[in-house]
Amino acid sequence: MFMYGNYDGLNRRLPIFDIYLGVNYWSTVNINATDMPLLMEVIAYVHGGTVQVCLVNTGSGTPFISSLNLRPLKKTLYPQVNATQGLVLITRSSFGTKKNVRYPDDPYDRVWLPWTMPHSDKWLEISTADNVEDNLESFEVPSAVMRTAITAANTSSPIRFSWDAVRNADHHIPGYIWMLYFAELQRDAVREFYITVNGELAYPRVMTPLYLATDAIYGLRPPT
Incomplete structure (x- = not known):
């Protein structure tokens, strides 16, 4: 966690620096506000039970850190x-x-943040007070996350998410792995839909969410 707060009195020169996990590039810390915390997270295999987090000065301000938390998984x-x-x-x-x-x-x-819906998107929110069971061997998505969801306003309106790839010190065009979690929250409802990534089918079959049970569709390799 990085919370600048103008600690060095250089408010007009917000620091930018790199963070590494051992010898591997993790990310670039780009502070763009003095009063907003920046959260950065990595999930990694730790060799030999020891890990080093390194802040690297890239000539755009002195690196700093506000807190460092480790969670065993x-x-x-x-x-x-x-x-x-x-x-x-x-x-x-x-x-x-x-x-x-x-x-x-x-x-x-893990921190799950509410997705802010763009004004151009017409999504409907649905929820349940019942517990949503996790039937996955991986991910273990909390029921508190799965009890709420969005659905398209009508059958002809797809739900789309997008972001711009940001080049970094290690990768001119970085790859991204996506993970989607589904559960049907309305009794006797039947939903069927396709999942595409960049216009191509990401899942070969029609997706039908299970009632009050978590299912997941995800990538294993990071496409660019």
Whole structure:
């Protein structure tokens, strides 16, 4: 966590620096506001039980850090993570809610932020007071996240998410891994839809969410 707060009195020169996990580039810390915290997260395999976090001065202000938290995870929690590949968080979003979710709802203290809907999108919010069971061996998405959702306003309106790839010190065109979580929240409802990434089918079959049970569709390799 990085909270600048103009601690050095150089308010007009907000610092930019790199952060590494051991010898591996993690991300660039780009402070763009004095009063807003910046959260950065990585999920990585730790060799030998020891890890080093390094802040690297790139000539755009003195590096600083406000807090550092470590959470032990099950080896099976994220199937994409192994000895040679980690995951750097871009966003972890919860839909159909205005509340943040983290511990104790999420025993791993992952932070789930409400997705802010663009004004151009017409989505409907749905929810349930019932518990949503997690039938996955991986991810362990909290019921507090899965009890709320969004659905398209009509059958001809797709739900779209997009973001711009940001080049970094290691990758001119970085790759991204996506993970989508589904559960049917309305009894006797039947939904069927396709999932595409960049216009191509990402899942070969029609997706039909299970009633009050979490299911997931996800990528294993990071396409650019």
